Amino acid sequence: MQSQVTDERQPRRPPAQATAAPPLAGRMPEQRLLAGLVENLRAGRPALAEIRGLPGTGRSALLEWAAHHAREAGVHVEAAQASWEETEQRYGVVAQLRAAFAPPAAADPARPPATATADRTADLCRAARAAARAHPLLIVVDDVQWTDPCSLRWLRAQARRLAGVPLMLLTARTGTGPTTPEERLEPGSLDDERAVAHHTLTLGPLTPADVGDLLAAAFGTPADPAFRDAAARSTDGNPAVLRATAARLARHGRQPRAEHLPHLAECAAEAVRDRAARTLAALPGDLRSVLRAVAVCAPHTGPGTIAALTGPTATGTRRALELLAGTGLLTGGDHPAFREPAAARAVLAGMNAHDREELYARAAEHAHHTAVPDGALASMLTGARVLGAPWAVDVLRREAARHRAAGRPGEAARLLRRALREPMAPHLRVRTLTELSAAVLPLEPDTADRHLRQALRSPADADAGPSWIRAADLLVARGDVARAQPLIARALAGDRVRPAERSALRALYWLAAHSRRETSQALDRPPVPALPEHPDDPAEAAVAAWRQALLGQDIGRARRLARAALAPRHGHPAPLSPQVAACHTLVLTGDFTEAHAGLDAVLLRAEHADARAVAGSAGLVRAMALLHEGRPRDASTALDRAQEVMPPHCWHPLMSPAVVALKALIHLELGDTAGAGRSLGLARDDDGDAGDAGGGLGWACLLYARGRTHLAGGQRDAALADLLECGRLLLSQQAANPALLPWRSAVARARGLDPHDRDAAALLAEERRLALTWGAPGPVARALYATGGLALPEPVRPGSAVPADWRFRQALSALATARLAGPDAVAPPPGGTSVPPPPAVPAPRAAPARPPAPERVAAPPPTRPRAAREGLTGAEARVAALAACGHPNRAIAAGLSVTPRTVELHLTRAYRKLGIHGRPELAEALERLGKDTP
Incomplete structure (x- = not known):
């Protein structure tokens, strides 16, 4: 026994050690009870008391305090401590109590000596009662759970024979659970509380106030309330662990302050581990x-x-x-x-x-x-x-x-x-x-x-x-x-x-x-057959539709294939990535309602299959669709949800630039150029340079978004470089559809929208031709706005509602007559190029601006009779007269509400009929024609 609170069983009764903190912090009620029992023992009243608690809660310290108080009060005290090493030794605990009573054989020389297996319980009980009658006696036994069976039998028998003698049994047991009947120490069945006082004291954790008192004694200074409460939680209010933790903190010069809470947690964990290791080392x-x-x-x-x-x-x-x-x-x-x-x-x-x-x-x-x-x-x-x-x-x-x-x-x-x-x-x-x-x-x-x-x-x-x-x-x-x-x-x-x-x-x-x-094609790769022209499998139909959309050819076939791919088939679940591509196709064809329905079905299947990547791709396509519909705020919400499923770091380098680009394009649609720049700053530095990211559609999307952002900030040279590189990448990927990324018109804007810039005009004409070939209303309207807006300072917003002015009517007219006009209506200019595959990002547009009304050209005097004789139609004569006045083809087309290609066709026929080779001869030919007219 010892007076210091410890966190493991100590050797028997070592000398007491001075400590800075009170060894019995928080045990005042138990001390008062034991002091009262000792006083009653002096008056001749027996008692039976047991102290229970987990290791480190102060059981041994409380026993030591009770023994010391009894000695001070004049009570004779004998103490023993059981251990698991002596559980097989007969009367091992009794042997530690030699001074309490003489060996039975020595008490009566006439009695024969006891054998090794003899039961000495009765003799020991008589000896203890005799010693108590001579002087009040307190018998203390620590760790009674390890008592050997013979000594336990004596203790149980002695507990039943306490009445009438000034004898008190005080034991301590590790644990707080119930004991078995074989272990329980109880007074005689006929003894009531007045005959034998019986108490069980269970030691619980210290309260925060008690923890504060112990810390104050250990450090010599009051502890902060936050530190005190944290110490109570981390040590479970165990006095031994708390003292060990305080000692570790003191060794490192830490005071009980709030700034040392991280060190408190470390020291408490270390103290708990040490206590567990010492306990394990003592077990059989x-x-x-x-x-x-x-x-x-x-x-x-x-x-x-x-x-x-x-x-x-x-x-x-x-x-x-x-x-x-x-x-x-x-x-x-x-x-x-x-x-x-x-x-x-x-x-x-x-x-x-x-x-x-x-x-x-x-x-x-x-x-x-x-x-x-x-x-x-x-x-x-x-x-x-x-x-x-x-x-x-x-x-x-x-x-x-x-x-x-x-x-x-x-x-x-x-x-x-x-x-x-x-x-x-x-x-x-x-x-x-x-x-x-x-x-x-x-x-x-x-x-x-x-x-x-x-x-x-x-x-x-x-x-x-x-x-x-x-x-x-x-x-x-x-x-x-x-x-x-x-x-x-x-x-x-x-x-x-x-x-x-x-x-x-x-x-x-x-x-x-x-x-x-x-x-390049790997030489050791087995060849893969091309997709069939009329695929029956839904996955193949989806990929064929997407490919058709990237090429920008046959919108009707692309739409039919996409719908077939998304049609439910019982017992034939298609892979999810092609279905996302089919939904993207419907976005490019302008069938947004069907695209959203398909995406809902894909997201449901992806969630059920725990396919995060598919759910993230579907979320990106939904954001694209909303952006194309002119709903940038909803698109931003959809993109945020997609990034909750697939955070930016989860995307492959080939795909991550598209995610960044889509966010930037949404900012541009909202008029937040600075936000677009911040989003583009999130792109990885190595994307697009080489390796995985370079050459992909995702990087093309990022170049487009970056070019648009530079253009919105007035940096035309930087915008032109990015947009031209975007176009190069798209053309190398055979992605020609302007519904995907209208980079050509963006390049024309970056070149300054000069009406005399032949390269810009060629790009605009190519975009218009490709948009008419594809036939979706949105791309056609945007291309026509860009074509007629060379002199406009701002591009048309792609997702915004198109005003019903002459340009919109012209777009509808072109859509209605594109097939009737034959191949010449959409013939590419010299050096034109076609293209396919899509990026994961839609082609957004800049802020909407209502274009100014086109300059109307005054009609020349009619020349109908001579024209008729020369074979010129009325339309050819009007176009030729306006061209002779110096008006460009685009202005003529705007004034007559026809397409520039129609103007070109009329002029070509007029040249042939008039016998001239070009526009410089046109004015003279018409003047000569006027003189010949009666």
């Missing part, structure tokens, strides 16, 4: 075996499983658990568990790796047969050796799915990595790798791609096709299309893929190919 081997079993199985298993793992023990499994609960390491009850996780790790750290894995394996097998929940079973499997049992893989995958649904991807990844150590069928391995990729995507995007590529390289069986499709789908959706193509091609080259699965894989291959066309 069989109890350590029980602790190891609990560390492996807790808290979902009971004594039966623990007994199956440890085998027979000297004390029995239940008794061992009760003793361990008394040490404070374990909780009590039928499902014991460690109070401190650090203690469980310390128990297992003492085992070698092989024994530890074997113990986990035996625990998992036993738990599986006893229907333990998946959570506990998975915990055992993560530490076990390879079992080679199919149920192990199923348990780990089910539990991983539960963790993913609960938002714990790290735990899910740990379980799936353990599952991949087990032998499994090829298709199941591919599926598990895909699930692992989905789990690690929020934390390690590059690792997620690596797992998907590993899945596509895995050996195949007859059931691997669907898992391969899902892996390829996720790889393409995140943007890793460059490395997806050869892997999908190799998968298609195998003979284990069914026809429907082959079609889906072929669609994903061409979707990746159209997203980034490679400059």
